[in-house]
Amino acid sequence: MKKNQNLAKISILCLCLVVTLTGAGCGASAETIIVYNWGDYIDQSVLDDFERESGINVIYEEFDTNESMYAKIKAGGTAYDVAFPSDYMIKRMIDEGGLEKINLDNIPNYAYIDDRFKNMPYDPENEYSVPYFWGTVGILYNKTMVDEPVDSWEILWNEKYANEIFMLDSQRDSIGLALKMLGYSLNSRDEAELAAAQAALIEQIPLVRAYVGDEVKDMMIAGEGALAVVWSGDALNMMLENENLDFALPREGTNIWVDAMVIPTTSKHKEAAEKFINYMCETEIAARNCDYINYSSPHTEVVRGLPAEITSDIRFYPGENDLANSEVFQDLAALLPIYDRIWTEVKAAYQ
Amino acid sequence: MKKRLINGPYLAWMLLFAIAPLFLVVWYALTAESGGERNFTFAHLLRVFEPIYLRVIWRSLRLALLSTLLCFLIGYPVALILTSRPFRPRAILVVLVVLPMWMNFLARTYAWLTLLEKNGLINAILSFLRLPPVDILYTDAAVVLGMVYNFLPFMVLPIYSVLFKIDRTLIEAAEDLGATPLTTFRRVIFPQSLAGVLSGVVMVFMPAVTTFVISRLLGGGQYTLIGNLIEQQFLTTYDWGFGSALSLFLMALLIVTGGILMRSRGDEEGGLW
Numbered sequence: 254m255k256k257n258q259n260l261a262k263i264s265i266l267c268l269c270l271v272v273t274l275t276g277a278g279c280g281a282s283a284e285t286i287i288v289y290n291w292g293d294y295i296d297q298s299v300l301d302d303f304e305r306e307s308g309i310n311v312i313y314e315e316f317d318t319n320e321s322m323y324a325k326i327k328a329g330g331t332a333y334d335v336a337f338p339s340d341y342m343i344k345r346m347i348d349e350g351g352l353e354k355i356n357l358d359n360i361p362n363y364a365y366i367d368d369r370f371k372n373m374p375y376d377p378e379n380e381y382s383v384p385y386f387w388g389t390v391g392i393l394y395n396k397t398m399v400d401e402p403v404d405s406w407e408i409l410w411n412e413k414y415a416n417e418i419f420m421l422d423s424q425r426d427s428i429g430l431a432l433k434m435l436g437y438s439l440n441s442r443d444e445a446e447l448a449a450a451q452a453a454l455i456e457q458i459p460l461v462r463a464y465v466g467d468e469v470k471d472m473m474i475a476g477e478g479a480l481a482v483v484w485s486g487d488a489l490n491m492m493l494e495n496e497n498l499d500f501a502l503p504r505e506g507t508n509i510w511v512d513a514m515v516i517p518t519t520s521k522h523k524e525a526a527e528k529f530i531n532y533m534c535e536t537e538i539a540a541r542n543c544d545y546i547n548y549s550s551p552h553t554e555v556v557r558g559l560p561a562e563i564t565s566d567i568r569f570y571p572g573e574n575d576l577a578n579s580e581v582f583q584d585l586a587a588l589l590p591i592y593d594r595i596w597t598e599v600k601a602a603y604q
Numbered sequence: 605m606k607k608r609l610i611n612g613p614y615l616a617w618m619l620l621f622a623i624a625p626l627f628l629v630v631w632y633a634l635t636a637e638s639g640g641e642r643n644f645t646f647a648h649l650l651r652v653f654e655p656i657y658l659r660v661i662w663r664s665l666r667l668a669l670l671s672t673l674l675c676f677l678i679g680y681p682v683a684l685i686l687t688s689r690p691f692r693p694r695a696i697l698v699v700l701v702v703l704p705m706w707m708n709f710l711a712r713t714y715a716w717l718t719l720l721e722k723n724g725l726i727n728a729i730l731s732f733l734r735l736p737p738v739d740i741l742y743t744d745a746a747v748v749l750g751m752v753y754n755f756l757p758f759m760v761l762p763i764y765s766v767l768f769k770i771d772r773t774l775i776e777a778a779e780d781l782g783a784t785p786l787t788t789f790r791r792v793i794f795p796q797s798l799a800g801v802l803s804g805v806v807m808v809f810m811p812a813v814t815t816f817v818i819s820r821l822l823g824g825g826q827y828t829l830i831g832n833l834i835e836q837q838f839l840t841t842y843d844w845g846f847g848s849a850l851s852l853f854l855m856a857l858l859i860v861t862g863g864i865l866m867r868s869r870g871d872e873e874g875g876l877w
Contacts, residue, residue, distance in 0.1 A: 320840040327842065422825040424840065463742045463824025468717070477722050593841035600828045600836065601660045 285310040286334035286525045289326070291512070292317055292467045294337065294386075296545035303532050309525045317466040318423045326351070332519045334526040339510050341425070341582035343382050344375040346515065348584065352381045353516040359527040362534035369573060370511060370551040374581070382513035383530050386548035388485035389509055389579065390426055391502040391568065393492075398479035403501040406434035409480060410453070415460045417479035419472060422464040424596040425582055426508065427454060430482060433505045440583045444591070451595045455602045464600075473498060484510075485569050486548025493547070502568055506578030509571070511551070629855075632848035648849035657833065661853075664830040667744065668813035671751035672759075675808045676801065678752070679759035683800075686760070687767045701760050713750055713821050720746055720822070742824030750818040755811055759804035766800030767793070802865050810858060830854055 288300075292315040300311050314331075316322040319342040326333055326346075338346065346352045357363050360383060370384040394403050398417065401408075409418055409430075421427055429439035431450035441447055462478055473481050474494045483491070488500035514530045516523060532538060536554040543550045543559070549570055550556055556564055567575045585592055633649060635642040651657065686697050704712060719725050720741040727737040740746045770793060778788045816831030823829075828836075830850060837847030 318840065320842070324839050324842045328838075420825075458826055461826055464826050465824065472721075475721060475723055590843075593843060597833070597836060597841060598656055600826070601656050601833060603826045603828060 284308060284522070284525060285312060286520075286522050286529055287312045287314065287331060288529065289314050289316060289322060289333045289336040291315065291337055293470075294512075294546055296541045299533075299538055299541055302538070303529060307525075307528055307532065309522075309528065311529070320424055326517050326519060329519070332521050333517050334520040334522050335529055336515055336517055337385055337512050338515060339512050339582070340373065340375045341584045343513060343515060344584035345586070346517070347376065347381050348586070351518055353518055353520060353523055354380045355383065355516060355530065356527060359524065360531045360534065362531050362536075365534060365536065365539075365552050365554050367551050367553050367556070373511060375511075375584070376513075382515050383534065384511050384513045384551040385533065386486065386543075386546070387509070387511040387551055388549045389502055389568070389571065389576070390421075390430065390482065390484055390507050391488060391500055393473055393481045393483045393488045393498055393500050395473070395476060395479050395495075395497050396499055397476075397497050403480075403499075404504050406430050406503045406505055409482070410434070410457055410460065412460060414479050416462050418457075418461050419469050419478045419481035420457075420461050420464045421469075421482045422466050424592060426482065427464075427599075428592060428595060429508055429582065430503075431457075433503070433507065436505065439508055439580050440585070442585070442588050447591060447595060451599060454595075454599045458599075458603055484548070486546055489547040489563075489569060500568055502571075502576070502579075506576065506580065509576060509579050509581050511581075629848045629851050632844045633852045636845055645845075648845040649852070651846055652849050652853050657850075660828050660833055661830050661857075663828075664813050665857075667748055667751070667829065668809055671748050671755065671812045672805055672809045674748065674752045675756050675759040676805065679756055679804060680763055680801070682756075682760050683763035683767055683797075686764050698764070701757050705757055709754060710817065713754065713818055716746070716750055716753070716822060717741070720749075741822065742827070746822040747819050747827060747829075750822040751808075751812045751815065754818065755808040758807040758811070762803035762807065763797055763800040766797045766803075770796050806862060806865055809861070813858070814854065 286309055288311055290313070294315075295313075300313055303309070304311055314333075316325065319339050322336060322338060323342055323346070325331070326336060343352070357379065363379075363383060366384055370387065371379050373384075376382045392403055392406075392408065394408075399408075399414070408414070409420070425439075428447075428450055431453045432439045432441050432446060435446070435449055435453060437443070437446045437450070441450070463472075465472065469481050469483060470487060470491055472478055473483075473491050476495070476497070483500075485500070488498075492498045492500060514533060516526045516530075520526050533542070534552065536552065539550060539552040540555045540558055543552070543555050550559075556570070564570045571579075634644060634646070636645040636647060637643075652661075682701070686694055686701070689697060717724075720738075721727070722737070722739055722741070724741075727739075730737055740749070774792055774796075775788060778792045783791065814831045816829065816835045819827045819829045819832055834847050834850045834854070837843045837850065
């Protein structure tokens with residue numbers, strides 16, 4: 254009998270240990286928020302300033318694609334308070350009941366957000382998201398290695414550049430650009446069009462040097478490739494680092510995206526999360542982030558402070574009518590398993 | 605009595621971290637959600653056997669076997685050299701073999717990116733020496749290199765620990781009886797070190813066949829191994845059913861190969877397993 258009691262005690266002790274280990278981060282100190290953002294997508298000093306000024310601790314984690322962020326939040330385990338998904342993923346999270354409504358009374362700096370980025374189709378009533386940055390997807394190329402004009406996605410299928418092409422290791426972006434190259438919508442729901450895009454991506458594999466995330470920046474700056482699919486802000490950053498690099502938006506059209514701050518329902522500190530979001534929208538803070546990451550800001554005051562040569566460049570600040578055949582990603586809902594399968598098969602098809 | 609008490613935490617640990625997760629993997633692999641409830645299905649397991657995924661599995665096995673073979677070919681002589689040194693230099697050499705493992709595995713693998721780039725360190729040195737450049741980043745060769753580099757100590761150490769314990773008098777006897785060094789090695793040393801070799805093979809092959817980090821970084825993302833495929837199902841496409849089915853298949857594969865190796869090892873002592 255005694256023995257069993259001891260066993261039980263030890264078992265309980267073990268369980269307690271497990272619970273405390275996994276539950277770390279919540280409980281004791283109420284003022285710690287967990288922020289989940291894209292890799293290399295903030296000026297880190299902003300976080301220190303926020304912690305100092307607000308007294309709220311920030312645990313900062315990074316992800317590399319919308320899909321991996323979604324899977325991690327959905328799997329549970331970490332009580333994220335603020336996340337930075339893109340348009341289509343916001344829609345999906347709203348539809349699945351994964352997001353808290355944000356009280357805009359607590360975000361006075363929301364007034365600075367350009368009206369163009371309010372009432373977006375993914376969040377028509379501005380209830381769930383506060384825009385952070387926006388941009389496009391295009392082709393970054395090294396002028397010393399590419400001598401023809403870069404104006405079409407087709408150049409990524411040009412055998413001349415075999416083993417010189419970097420693609421994004423991101424499902425929606427890669428399938429989307431293949432669809433655009435073929436003249437279809439990047440939100441295609443037509444199985445024949447999707448099959449054609451899959452075939453094109455598989456055909457392209459031998460030409461691709463690598464499917465990468467943030468590593469593309471080091472690679473392109475170091476002259477390791479001729480062409481790379483990159484997001485506009487990263488393109489500007491890399492062009493500032495290596496003057497041989499230039500950026501083009503293909504004529505077939507591209508993807509216009511908005512990344513916004515949201516509060517997942519996993520959050521246990523909604524007010525602190527709202528303070529964080531508001532802080533990110535302070536003019537001085539948003540300007541510092543913009544200066545560091547170089548993406549297009551939806552913040553009216555920040556844009557006013559930027560040099561005209563950047564804000565008038567339609568590659569980085571396209572007007573509402575400049576990119577007629579470009580599209581915003583829509584949530585695919587029921588079609589998602591088909592996209593997942595296409596991407597899995599493309600990635601597995603390498604010989 | 606006391607013994608059973610000591611077993612308690614161990615049992616709890618195994619239950620929580622080995623049995624329960626294993627049960628979950630089997631559960632997800634054999635069920636699919638439809639209309640809010642999970643129903644029994646073989647669909648995920650059958651998908652594993654589609655040609656496209658079999659090719660991925662075959663590639664993983666091929667690269668892991670190749671890496672294991674290379675580790676053996678490099679590791680065995682290293683272990684022999686280690687045992688043949690006097691005490692002090694040997695201690696230093698063993699530390700040198702283990703030393704890289706004190707650094708983070710990811711950081712070391714990232715370092716190879718910089719080394720292998722077209723304009724990287726290795727090519728800079730080669731071009732300085734007027735030698736042709738090597739361009740192996742994002743290929744089979746880079747992935748195998750990464751595996752051999754990372755897992756080599758797991759081959760060296762078990763072989764070393766077995767060789768170290770071989771009775772020197774047996775070797776002397778063989779020499780006295782007129783055996784050439786090669787015969788001594790073939791007939792006396794190698795058979796006695798087999799347990800260490802098998803431990804080494806298992807300890808290199810298992811992480812090599814399941815890795816996803818090395819293939820992701822040095823293979824460049826287009827390089828899907830079974831580990832990447834599983835990671836993708838859990839972290840990107842959120843298809844836990846298919847991911848679990850792949851894991852289950854991989855586990856079965858490892859149990860079978862491990863079983864064969866263990867059986868052929870018999871009851872000899874000395875390995876780490």
